[in-house]
């Protein structure tokens with residue numbers, strides 16, 4: 001009698017569950033066992049997107065999509081040609097979960113409930129015949145000839161192939177290391193900036209639709225909406241900046257100078273000239289409402305400018321100072337605050353040791369990786385789940401063919 005093939009997936013998060021479903025669906029004769037150390041599957045899916053689960057992002061061009069990954073963009077080009085957001089949308093829709101797109105491109109289930117996504121994934125796993133074992137903490141993995149011995153508390157499983165999808169857990173990193181993979185040091189990504197000395201803290205809640213934020217002397221720049229908070233600054237522009245500069249800011253102990261170009265002007269001189277032109281054309285009018293009023297008043301007051309003064313009465317020197325402030329306003333970052341809606345770890349298994357056509361390790365054949373355990377992370381907006389779906393799908397596909 002032919003021996004049954006056993007594939008083991010470790011980790012019951014988005015990547016592990018998606019891979020297990022794909023593997024068992026493609027190869028129903030194989031035994032697919034998913035081991036999860038806790039009592040809860042898909043815990044991060046449940047809390048993600050404020051309980052709504054931002055499943056993916058409406059960006060359907062694989063190359064453009066990769067531009068949203070500070071780490072992993074080059075490696076994901078190939079995988080996204082196999083499984084991208086369009087495929088994610090179809091996958092969920094075929095299983096009765098249509099997704100909708102919000103104005104910023106984020107995609108959510110139409111129910112606005114992460115529970116819908118969880119129910120769909122667990123039902124698909126059950127229908128496919130994935131054997132899910134909860135409260136099964138894997139303690140060690142040993143490679144013996146062409147098999148893997150997986151040690152649980154009271155049991156050992158001998159597997160033909162293993163997928164490690166344990167997210168940002170240090171245990172997963174140490175297992176990968178034992179098997180010969182380098183680990184990029186994990187550091188947080190997607191956080192907001194603490195600016196305790198900011199004179200704008202009491203303006204918390206005001207948002208500006210488009211600013212350019214730059215880390216002075218460090219070389220990172222991002223554009224987008226900015227939110228004033230009671231501890232500093234947040235909003236898409238800041239979160240993107242935190243992701244791209246995650247490692248640098250970690251090295252700087254989260255101390256740096258943030259420059260805000262409040263109206264995303266391409267050039268300080270152009271901004272100054274436009275204020276002068278306005279003064280010439282409308283001498284009796286005050287400074288135009290280029291920013292939310294309370295914020296504009298505060299910025300003007302800091303320069304001893306009364307924003308209600310007719311432009312004709314403001315000396316050109318004052319307008320030059322205002323242009324300088326609007327173009328490059330400096331704030332001292334003195335720490336970070338985790339963004340509760342979505343945070344992620346930058347760092348993990350070194351990408352050079354993975355074959356991105358298959359998600360198989362180049363160092364340990366038969367051993368696979370998917371999801372956040374890899375040194376891949378996206379900016380906020382559904383890109384991190386897309387990485388989990390894509391790499392999980394590819395790993396599951398290859399395991400099934402073994």
Ligand SMILES: Cc1cc2nc3c(=O)[nH]c(=O)nc-3n(C[C@H](O)[C@H](O)[C@H](O)COP(=O)(O)OP(=O)(O)OC[C@H]3O[C@@H](n4cnc5c(N)ncnc54)[C@H](O)[C@@H]3O)c2cc1C
Pocket residue numbers: 010011012013014015016035036037038040041042043044045047048049050053054055056136137138139165166167168169171172340341342343344370371372373381382383384385386388
């Ligand atoms: C609050 C929050 C909100 C988020 N919101 C979004 C969002 O809206 N959109 C988005 O794209 N991304 C979001 N993210 C990021 C996204 O959740 C992760 O990138 C994604 O869940 C990673 O999936 P994963 O399967 O790789 O890892 P995980 O989801 O972390 O799953 C790993 C699993 O492995 C298990 N495990 C660990 N060690 C062992 C062991 N020894 N034995 C057995 N099992 C083990 C863990 O218990 C866990 O269940 C959010 C993250 C957070 C924290």
